[in-house]
Amino acid sequence: MPQIRPYRPADRDQLARICLLTAAEGGDATGVYSDDALMPEVFALPYVEYAPELAFVVAEGDRVLGYVIGVADTAAFVEWWKREWAPGFAARHPSPGAATGRDPRFTEAQLIEAGTAPERMLIDELDRYPAHLHIDLLPELQGQGFGRRLIDTLRAALAAQGVPAVHLGMDAANTGARAFYNRLGFHELPSSSQSSPLLGIATGETAGVSE
Numbered sequence: 001m002p003q004i005r006p007y008r009p010a011d012r013d014q015l016a017r018i019c020l021l022t023a024a025e026g027g028d029a030t031g032v033y034s035d036d037a038l039m040p041e042v043f044a045l046p047y048v049e050y051a052p053e054l055a056f057v058v059a060e061g062d063r064v065l066g067y068v069i070g071v072a073d074t075a076a077f078v079e080w081w082k083r084e085w086a087p088g089f090a091a092r093h094p095s096p097g098a099a100t101g102r103d104p105r106f107t108e109a110q111l112i113e114a115g116t117a118p119e120r121m122l123i124d125e126l127d128r129y130p131a132h133l134h135i136d137l138l139p140e141l142q143g144q145g146f147g148r149r150l151i152d153t154l155r156a157a158l159a160a161q162g163v164p165a166v167h168l169g170m171d172a173a174n175t176g177a178r179a180f181y182n183r184l185g186f187h188e189l190p191s192s193s194q195s196s197p198l199l200g201i202a203t204g205e206t207a208g209v210s211e
């Protein structure tokens with residue numbers, strides 16, 4: 001039976017792979033970009049480097065099947081990213097590779113921009129929703145309640161740090177994920193748009209954010 005447990009450094013490669021396998025509207029993004037490392041280097045690996053204590057996985061033995069990752073203070077994360085993550089990222093990805101012919105949410109140039117200029121994460125609502133998260137489960141784990149339990153686990157960890165609320169940005173085309181977030185009680189934030197939904201939720205009953 002798969003179990004939720006805190007992230008360990010040994011999970012890093014499996015976490016990166018799950019990110020890639022779920023990055024195209026929730027499906028496999030292998031080969032969408034000239035370098036399969038791009039997606040995890042923007043949407044997964046910086047998180048576990050910066051805040052491993054806010055990363056939780058679902059694992060069966062040594063096999064990782066899903067994760068939730070987050071940061072408590074997005075503005076501080078952006079500063080860290082500029083200082084610690086962007087230089088190495090820029091050196092590894094100096095320019096976009098050849099087009100692959102796939103039609104992704106972001107062009108490769110946009111993804112490289114996202115890796116080097118993290119200011120895109122400074123949304124207007126950061127004062128009330130300072131934390132943000134990403135969640136991804138392999139298809140074999142989906143639909144069994146683990147997504148809900150992972151979100152609950154992260155919300156509790158954030159609440160324990162005194163963080164009032166958490167947000168996320170998502171791909172509008174990922175209708176399954178949108179149904180999931182709606183079911184869990186996430187709501188749209190004011191700067192949400194049809195093409196780039198921005199959703200938020202309080203971290204706990206007693207966190208002091210009225211919704």
Ligand SMILES: CC(C)(COP(=O)(O)OP(=O)(O)OC[C@H]1O[C@@H](n2cnc3c(N)ncnc32)[C@H](O)[C@@H]1OP(=O)(O)O)[C@@H](O)C(=O)NCCC(=O)NCCS
Pocket residue numbers: 022025026027135136137138141142143144145146147148149169170171174175176177179180181183184
């Ligand atoms: C989206 C995702 C995290 C949801 O996790 P999950 O474990 O499959 O969802 P759960 O089983 O915990 O479902 C929780 C609730 O949401 C509902 N739900 C989940 N997926 C749904 C879907 N596609 N359509 C309608 N409802 C859905 C469930 O019915 C359930 O309701 P209940 O608790 O009242 O019974 C997971 O499917 C996933 O990782 N998908 C691929 C990657 C992805 O899209 N990540 C999000 C990027 S923004």
